[in-house]
Amino acid sequence: MRRALELARQAWGRTHPNPMVGAVITEGGKVVAEGFHTKAGEPHAEVMALRALGRKPAADAVLHVTLEPCCTHGRTPPCVDAILASGLRTVVVGARDPNPAHVGHGLDLLRAKGVAVVEGVLGEECAALNLIFNHWIVRGTPLLALKVASTLDGKLTLPAGQGRAITGPESQAYVHRLRRLYPAIAVSADTALADNPRLTARGDDGETCPVRFVLDSAAPPRSPTSRGTRPRASRSGRWSATKLPS
Numbered sequence: 001m002r003r004a005l006e007l008a009r010q011a012w013g014r015t016h017p018n019p020m021v022g023a024v025i026t027e028g029g030k031v032v033a034e035g036f037h038t039k040a041g042e043p044h045a046e047v048m049a050l051r052a053l054g055r056k057p058a059a060d061a062v063l064h065v066t067l068e069p070c071c072t073h074g075r076t077p078p079c080v081d082a083i084l085a086s087g088l089r090t091v092v093v094g095a096r097d098p099n100p101a102h103v104g105h106g107l108d109l110l111r112a113k114g115v116a117v118v119e120g121v122l123g124e125e126c127a128a129l130n131l132i133f134n135h136w137i138v139r140g141t142p143l144l145a146l147k148v149a150s151t152l153d154g155k156l157t158l159p160a161g162q163g164r165a166i167t168g169p170e171s172q173a174y175v176h177r178l179r180r181l182y183p184a185i186a187v188s189a190d191t192a193l194a195d196n197p198r199l200t201a202r203g204d205d206g207e208t209c210p211v212r213f214v215l216d217s218a219a220p221p222r223s224p225t226s227r228g229t230r231p232r233a234s235r236s237g238r239w240s241a242t243k244l245p246s
């Protein structure tokens with residue numbers, strides 16, 4: 001399961017609105033195939049692993065998957081069907097599908113067909129991997145994260161003349177890795193006007209540009225574009241000004 005989690009993270013921030021999922025097939029205790037969900041619309045991790053195997057699993061084969069296999073048709077057929085068709089007889093699952101309409105159903109279907117199911121292996125870690133998806137699928141609202149750079153004594157900037165950044169390369173890299181997970185980033189109009197931020201995630205896999213929001217109680221006249229400055233967007237993301245209630 002630890003390896004399946006590693007595989008799932010290879011699609012870090014690229015599976016929205018789907019969760020990240022990794023899968024490993026073992027035979028005789030040895031890994032014989034791996035797969036992970038690369039992005040929405042592409043095959044799920046279980047199917048990728050079965051394809052990577054390229055043959056019928058051995059009688060003692062075990063599928064390890066970080067998230068409960070899906071049991072309904074989405075953009076792709078249900079993985080439960082693919083597992084049953086493959087002849088796999090044992091499935092080890094990390095976290096249950098958090099969708100209230102589906103939770104546990106995939107496991108029930110497998111068990112009903114005689115497949116041995118073990119669940120909860122590294123369960124907390126597997127669930128935590130998809131905190132944004134979990135929040136949205138359970139509550140129907142976006143998960144909001146507030147980023148604050150602050151000193152331990154509550155200061156937000158250095159004294160005048162000592163530069164501006166109170167963070168360092170490590171924290172900035174961490175922020176960009178987290179930012180990669182979020183499909184939208186918002187700043188206040190004052191920040192947009194003062195800093196003209198790119199609002200992109202910049203990491204090892206390049207620069208990505210989610211939907212960007214400028215929160216402005218006086219929108220649209222104070223939007224950066226109307227002031228003659230242009231967002232430093234390098235990609236096709238767009239700025240959206242949202243008027244806040246006053």
Ligand SMILES: [Zn+2]
Binds near residue numbers: 045046069
């Ligand atoms: Zn699936």
